[in-house]
Amino acid sequence: MAISASAFAESYEMSLTRKGSNIYRVSGKQIIVQTRHCFVYAYSEDAILNSSGYGGEVIFLDSKDKCDVKAVFGASTQKPGKYAVTVTREDDDWFEMFGSNSYIKTEGCLSLALGEDAILTVLAGNVGRLRFKDGNDCLVEAIYSKLRL
Numbered sequence: 001m002a003i004s005a006s007a008f009a010e011s012y013e014m015s016l017t018r019k020g021s022n023i024y025r026v027s028g029k030q031i032i033v034q035t036r037h038c039f040v041y042a043y044s045e046d047a048i049l050n051s052s053g054y055g056g057e058v059i060f061l062d063s064k065d066k067c068d069v070k071a072v073f074g075a076s077t078q079k080p081g082k083y084a085v086t087v088t089r090e091d092d093d094w095f096e097m098f099g100s101n102s103y104i105k106t107e108g109c110l111s112l113a114l115g116e117d118a119i120l121t122v123l124a125g126n127v128g129r130l131r132f133k134d135g136n137d138c139l140v141e142a143i144y145s146k147l148r149l
Helices: none
Strands: 010-020 023-026 031-036 045-052 055-060 066-075 081-091 094-097 102-107 116-122 128-132 137-147
Touching: 045 066, 116 137
Parallel strands: none
Antiparallel strands: 010 023, 010 045, 023 031, 031 066, 045 055, 055 066, 066 137, 081 094, 081 116, 094 102, 102 137, 116 128, 128 137
C-alpha cells in the first residue's frame, strides 16, 4: 500500500512577528518559525503554515507572500548552570549548538561564530548569557529545540 508524503501534510493557523532575518515568532507561544530567504516584515500578521515533517511553507494572509520553512522550534527547558558549547551562527541572533539539535535565540548579538567555542550560562527561565572566547558577550532570550509537525 503506497501513501504519498503529502497525505501527512498539516496546516496550522497562526499569527507571526518577524524577530530577525528568517526568524518569526508565533504570537503568544514560545515557538519560532525559521524560513529561507523570507523578507516579509510581519507584525502579528495572520499566516497559514503548511507543514510536512520538519519544514514546509508559510503563507502570510495580508500580503499573500509565501516563504519556505526550514524548521519550526519550540522552547526547551535547560537546567540552570554553565555549559561549554560549540555554536554556529545560522541567522541574526540565532545560533545552532553543535551536536545537540538545540538553538539559542540571542538579543543584539553581533558574533559571526562558525564552530566557535563559548560558555552558555543559563539562568532560571531559560535566559542567560553566551560568552565567546574573544570576550564577546550576548544576552540569551531562550533555548529552542526542533519540532516535528
